[in-house]
Amino acid sequence: MTDHARAVGGPLFTGFFRLLALIFGISLLMLAWRFASGIGATSGLSDGYPWGIWIAFDVVTGTALACGGYAVALLCYVFNKGKYHPLVRPAILTSALGYSLAGFAISVDVGRYWGLWKIPVKVNHWNLNSALLEVALCVMAYIVVLWIELSPAFMEKWKEGPDGVLKSLSEIGHPLLNKVLIWIIALGLLLPTMHQSSLGSVMLLAHQKLHALWYSPFLPLMFLVSCLGMGYAVVVFESTLSSRAFGTARETGMLASLSGAMVPILAIFICIRFADVIFRGQLSTALSFGRYSLLFWCEILLFLVPMIMLASKARRASVTVQFNASLLMIGAGILYRFDTYLVAFSPGPGWTYFPSLPEVMITLGILSLEIMLYVFIVKRYPILSGGPTAVSE
């Protein structure tokens, strides 16, 4: 997978990078506050709403947005569409960053973060019926897998670098890795299939606390299908932005056919969503046009519009259409997850939740860190492919 990938180069501390660093700096202060005074003092979380935006956005939405690696690898290796290869590395990088920072967000969100190490270690304490255990183990394993999948990019650079531990490690490791990579990739396809659906299964437990338009025995399937759509959308989004930002050639044709893959996924999602609502006898609820029913239709529109936009082959060749559709699709996935985890969730009368300032800032800081790391890595390591068109130094 080394085809044409090369480091983009260029100065690191641009104005945008400094802005991100500032946001991250503020979030570090908020983090210090959260760890010094605890969750109750700094967040809007309560016994009724133990999960706020740290889970709904950072973890549930964040890992779904980080499904680019999963979605592209699925296309590339399972459906043997080798032409998508140039998209794999940047997608894996986004996934690795997204998952790692989701893992970090969990350690901010759980009360007793110092016990997290016990999850993979204390095997005899595992509750094998817990969907959450599966999520925890899969996410932990997948973070490792993603970085291994990405490691050839680092090793290529280190091999050419100065003598030292990294160089000798890369010289031994790289050929070895090439032999086992296929198994790592297979694992990298299995793990997200398991836990992205489990993120839906988790809300099965909420049952009556979840509004009838969202609670469904098909939650796991709908989470899995929508995360694939989000994964492709993020790949389109990210390649468009990075081709603009770093002046690399944009794989418009390839992204067009990739966008084509989103159409059946979106169609499947909408079909399942409607079939589920109809068979559970909730169509009248959906047509009641109350608060929740309007949210439901917002979601459906956000899934439906990109599907229509991308349905015609001529239209999806346009960069603008691809980009706009990917934005809408990302919005759809985010809204669906926010609704399922927060808006349509009601633990009982009297409980309310709204994210506090530290929650918002920490979430924003994690996002900034993710973008900063992405920029740093693509500038220093061979991730993006496609001939760079004269990068200003």
Add this chain to the structure above:
Amino acid sequence: MGHGELFPFDPRHEVKSGVARRDFLKVCSLAAAAVGLPASMGIRFAEAAEAGLKPSVIWLHFQECTGCTESLLRTSAPGLAELILDLVSLDYHETLFAAAGYQAEEALHTAMEKNKGKYICVVEGAIPTKDGGVYCKIADKTALELVHEVAEHAGAIVAIGSCASFGGIPAAEPNPTGAKGAPAVLEGKTVVTLPGCPANPYNFLGTVLQFVALGSLPALDEKGRPIFAYGRTIHEHCPRRAHFDAGRFVKEFGDEAHRQGHCLYRMGCKGPQTHANCSVAHFGDVIDSWPIGLGHPCVGCTEQKLAFRVPMHDTVEIDRPQPPDTYPTIHPESGGIGTVGAGAAGLVAGAVIGAGIMASKKLASDDKGEGEGV
């Protein structure tokens, strides 16, 4: 009996209705208390009655069984006699009228003219609309004509019972006469609906007496039902609720659970979706005389979507079958919407959506001009 100076003796009461003033005040206070109004309102009823301001009531009967009137006959606080003789002036009522024929018609027209814009029009029964409404005629007029004529200059319109509220049994499939409720016929007018089969007479009294004492109507929900009576579901105040929460259900009429008075949900009780106060205000002034109290599931007679549409023993959906497992503290430490948090969240959401739109716009313009990188 010290009414001397405080309440100067008025021979009217002795002579005209055969009720002592003290008894009359008692009736008024009772009536106020029965419908949840303060005792001072009872005095206001009495004053209004004394001043001859008793509201005129014109009661129309259409497609119905007269069950709502029957139910009203069985109230005792105040009793029907006190109601129609002392508190209101029942000027036209086909079931309770002594008069007949031309005499009755004359009473109707006199009452309408004399109290124009002030009388209460009560509708009992559904109104047939098919074939010009020929399926129900009184004094050679169709129900449709009659209800429009009387409602035109009414001070308040009350639809009593499920038939008058939304069609009820006459409007059940296949609805051969095209029966409709009063609100559907009198579009654009405020109609207080008191659905129920029969309607609870105290809900009627409460509505009418408020109109008498204050000249206003109670707060209504979107279906025109007074919130004081129809604001909660049967399930919320059901005396058998504890059995529901504990999972003790009747599975068959006459089984052990039925004898023990357990929950009737599985027998098709519509309580969870039925807004009414039957569970707290029973019928006929007899304790526990209401469907669930007598061991039968609620049939949802106050709900247009349920009554005479959903089979009596079909179960309905419940949004929250179990009580919540956590309760917030009286003064929650967190969870409210903080100004700063809300501001920050709004700012971030706005910035993200704005950035998306800007990026999309820039891309579109770059696309045209084949521009350079950002």
